[in-house]
Amino acid sequence: MIRTIAELLSGILREELPKLDKAPVKHAPTIGDMYEGLSFELLNRAIPNGLGLQVVSGFASDGRGNLSGQLDCMVVQGEGEKLPYTNSHIWHVKDIVAVIEVKKRLYSAELRDAFAQLKTVSTIEHAHYQSGDGRVGNSDRSAAPAIRTFAEMTGKIAWSATGEVTFSYEEEAILHVLLLEQLSSIRVILGMHGFKSERTFRSSMVEYLEQNIGKAGFGPADFPQLIISGGNSLVKANGRPFMMSLVDGWWPFYFSTPENPLRLLLEFIWTRLDEMHGFGRDLWGEDLEIEVGRALLGFRAACIDGKGGWEVQVYEADDAALSKVPATEQWSPEFVGMEEFVLLARLCQGEGVSSDNPEIMSWLDSRGITYDDVRNRLLKTRLVASYGKSLELVTKKCQLVILPTGEYVAAENSTGRLDRWILRRIAASGESTSREGGDVTNSPDGQ
Structure with missing residues (x-):
């Protein structure tokens, strides 16, 4: 409009x-x-x-x-x-x-x-x-x-x-x-x-x-x-x-x-x-x-x-x-790695992400990835921000998508922009996608 x-x-x-x-x-x-x-x-x-x-x-x-x-x-x-x-x-x-x-x-x-x-x-x-x-x-x-x-x-x-x-x-x-x-x-x-x-x-x-x-x-x-x-x-x-x-x-x-x-x-x-x-x-x-x-x-x-x-x-x-x-x-959503995708999914589900969480640290260690590396990559998406040792979502509605190519994407979707991007991509290639995440309830303003 x-x-x-x-x-x-x-x-x-x-x-x-x-x-x-x-x-x-x-x-x-x-x-x-x-x-x-x-x-x-x-x-x-x-x-x-x-x-x-x-x-x-x-x-x-x-x-x-x-x-x-x-x-x-x-x-x-x-x-x-x-x-x-x-x-x-x-x-x-x-x-x-x-x-x-x-x-x-x-x-x-x-x-x-x-x-x-x-x-x-x-x-x-x-x-x-x-x-x-x-x-x-x-x-x-x-x-x-x-x-x-x-x-x-x-x-x-x-x-x-x-x-x-x-x-x-x-x-x-x-x-x-x-x-x-x-x-x-x-x-x-x-x-x-x-x-x-x-x-x-x-x-x-x-x-x-x-x-x-x-x-x-x-x-x-x-x-x-x-x-x-x-x-x-x-x-x-x-x-x-x-x-x-x-x-x-x-x-x-x-x-x-x-x-x-x-x-x-x-x-x-x-x-x-x-x-x-x-x-x-x-x-x-x-x-x-x-x-x-x-x-x-x-x-x-x-x-x-x-x-x-x-x-x-x-x-x-x-x-x-x-x-x-x-x-x-x-415009396109953020293309992220599996580690970032998993941590974003935790945040979308209302679970904490922190460097003092032994479960997260053990899993990242098993994949040969440091928490600091994943944290820095997540900060570049501008979907999250840090508070002390923790990461928090700064979106109104963060959603995650797995593309048929096996790629992981994430974006703010409060205006439906991600939905429209997916529909355009499907129309262009005949692909189908699977989705994770949903409405975010713990953004900084409480929306």
């Missing part, structure tokens, strides 16, 4: 945008209103009915008198305050799902302007959610998805009911950002036209960041989740929905892609709405094609002379290197 709607919205944009571009109007505010109006139309078509959502313009508020700058589009729920004799509203940050800053053309100057405008939102949001007021009254934004993302990224359970969990300074910083990302609104810069190439778009962002190294307000939580410049996008890998695992302690948190920008916008908004309302399997369609990110920025938390901050790494790539990376690839 998401791909179909994205294509529908892209069709509307292709038809309506040339009309705005040719409009014989020179008045800048009116031109801005036209492009914002088109954005309103796209967003109204993008959000599902029956959820009590609206698309408005105006200001974000923290309820204490602090306001953001004037915002082009906000996807909101609940009740806001309409400003007299205007079409603008003031909306509390806890009820804002997404904020979109619209630009007719997004080049370097507009990128800086829009980035600064959205920072007026993140500034009051982050202060609100880190205050006592922000920790209550937000029951529709569970921390569980952020905790699961942290486990997938780091291979470590964030919170456990069985005891205290301690992390390094770097890991604590990442967890803090992921929790803020989960609570805060989705911030998007939407440039209808923009840079001619993905490379020049990337270079503009790097130049902007280099000009602000060492300044407050340029950490991972301050970057918009999505920046669209014509047909290219910069995307945040915060697990909602896109994610990249840590590489030698670095978080490749920002990537570029030429993939359909409106599909990316839907992915961000619908992921949040699915977490809030629960749409079920039908929302995502087949979901067997996934985006491939071209890493742009990596961040790593650092504490120097008692002062915390972020180190930055830029992943350089010229046009030739970017063109070699496909925009999408076909």
